[in-house]
Amino acid sequence: MEKRKYGNTGMNVSVLGFGGSEIGFQDATVETVDKLLGSALDAGLNVIDTAECYKISEELIGKTVSKRRDDYYLFTKCGHSSGYELPDWDPKLLEMSIDRSLKRLQTDYVDVIHLHSCSEELLRKGEVIEVLQRAKEQGKTRFIGYSGDHKAALYAVQSGAFDSLETSVSIADQEAIELTIPEAARRGMGVVIKRPIANAAWRTGQKPESAYHHVYWDRLQELRYDFLEGDLKNSVGIALRFTLSIPGVHTAIVGTANPSRWLENAKLTDQGPLPKEQFDAIRSRWKETAAADWVGKG
Template structure:
């Protein structure tokens, strides 16, 4: 699988990473997690992204692939209490959360810890950033980052404090392409994209039952991309290839609890990046249709 230099970090990450939310929330067994993660690593993936609030995701990752720690880069996030009796974003909470993540993941360090979508106001106070800096100084993480969108992400990037940005970009979510990616590139930051296929919000042909992808569904009704009328595999492939064709993007995180689905996603990238004409057509359509309120969806 193609790999890209992750900003100034020196890491060479696979362009497709595995998101850990589904691993935590879909009730899979340790055996299933071992099959999923093992097959992904065997196929050339080397980036796993999880978070403190993804149920048992960290535990399953630690239990199943700790013996292969040198085979992958490990990203996690902090900020939500998720069982710790302290308010979200409290500095003491962050310190406890980071230590708990390392324990769950059965590792001495992670490669990146991202602040998990905190507000610009909280970022400006500086305490949460200081906690991550101390974690880096103590060797608990190699690099620190911010996970989020819009003005908060822009502030995080421009602060100069972070090595990494995790943000939402897709055919239905393109604010970051002009707002934050150029600023991140100036500073040599690594950029990993979440929700790179807009949760495949179009897959059922009707408004999704889950609230999470509904905003993307609404936008896609107006954008009316012609390639969404084809088969699901073809349309998902086009969407994923679009995201990975954006200058400044180093990797895209796709979540699944199905080992077969991971292999399918990897196969979608065999055609490479989108042809320039098709990429520009998607961008032009966005610029023509997108409303001022079509901001990044964290």
């Protein structure tokens, strides 16, 4: 699998990473996750991304692949109370959450800790950033980052405090292509993309049951990309390759609890970037159609 230099961090990351939300929220078994992550690592994946609020995701990762810790870069996020009787973003909460994540993941350090969709207002106060900086100084994380979208993400990038940006980009979510990613690239930040296939919101041909996917479904109804009318595997491939064709993007995380699904997605990336004509057509369609309020949706 292709590897890309992750900004100025010195890490060379696989273009496809594993997103840990599904295994957590779907209460996947240890046996399933062991097979899923084991086969992914064997296939060349070296980025695993999770968060403290993805239910049992961190525990599952720790129980299954902590013994292979040298084989992958480990990213997690902090910010939500998730069991603690403290308000979200409280500095003490962040410190406790980071220590708990390390325990759950069965590791002494992670490669990146991202602040999880913190508001611009809180970023400007600086206390949440200071907590991550201390964690870096203490060796609990090698690098620190911000995970989010829109103006808060732009402030985070421009602040100069972070090594990494995790943001949403897909055929249905293209604000960051001009708003934040070019500036992150100029500053030598690593860029990891979440929701790179827009949750495949079109896959059944019907509006998804989960309200979490409705924004992308509604946008795609207006965008009307012709390739979404064909074979699902082909359309997912085009969507994923579009995201990975964006200058400044280093890795895209895709979540699944199905071991074979991840391997299928990995094979799609082997086709490389989209042809320029196809990439430009998707960008043109977005620019013609997107409303002013179609901002990044983390």
